[in-house]
């Protein structure tokens with residue numbers, strides 16, 4: 001049953017990738033000119049990646065993955081979207097940045113990947129596409145070398161309780177799947193031709209994220225929350241200061257993002 005659900009997201013992300021590569025939001029031109037797509041948070045928090053093997057889960061069309069390669073990491077990216085992986089492979093070839101990219105549902109990774117990695121990375125808008133975080137954390141633990149590092153930076157789950165009027169409208173502890181049909185993306189040129197895309201997502205509370213990692217042998221080194229968003233990716237945001245986006249209504253009074261660094265304690 002879950003496999004069918006993921007197929008909707010796969011189809012949707014194929015459409016979205018076509019939009020995203022042309023968007024100002026992703027700014028592929030700047031990336032091709034040599035600029036990093038990574039934000040100051042992950043760059044500062046993840047530590048030195050030079051010479052390390054790095055697995056990027058849900059890598060979209062690979063700009064972050066290739067940005068880590070530019071910093072000296074030996075990178076592998078995986079994503080469920082065929083189009084994303086197609087673009088990522090082309091970028092790697094065009095820019096002559098060595099990288100491996102595989103199309104796979106994260107939950108089926110063991111069908112094609114056997115290596116273990118020094119670092120596993122995932123970011124911004126990833127875990128809301130996953131239904132089972134315990135299974136997700138098992139995969140992280142399975143692919144990390146002993147003492148390997150897992151680092152994630154994500155949208156804060158509190159944000160997902162807010163409606164368009166920024167009132168608390170949804171349950172923070174909601175576990176049921178959330179189905180929606182969309183015809184636009186979070187990027188600037190957002191309208192998806194004349195199609196409606198079906199999305200299937202899940203809410204995950206902070207305790208769910210942290211507990212799933214701990215239960216699978218990951219020792220939390222730090223956990224941070226941020227009073228701003230690095231992307232202008234939700235409605236009604238203003239730029240408080242350079243690169244720090246907030247809802248005008250709440251400014252920096254609420255959490256917008258969180259990050260976690262954890263070490264694999266298992267052999």
Ligand SMILES: C[S@@+](CC[C@H](N)C(=O)[O-])C[C@H]1O[C@@H](n2cnc3c(N)ncnc32)[C@H](O)[C@@H]1O
Nearest residue numbers: 013058059060079080081105106123124125129
């Ligand atoms: C919002 S994007 C991740 C954002 C990322 N920080 C970036 O580079 O833009 C979410 C990605 O998750 C991928 N995805 C969704 N469900 C997945 C699954 N079950 N397995 C692997 N990838 C998945 C989508 O194809 C999409 O590329």
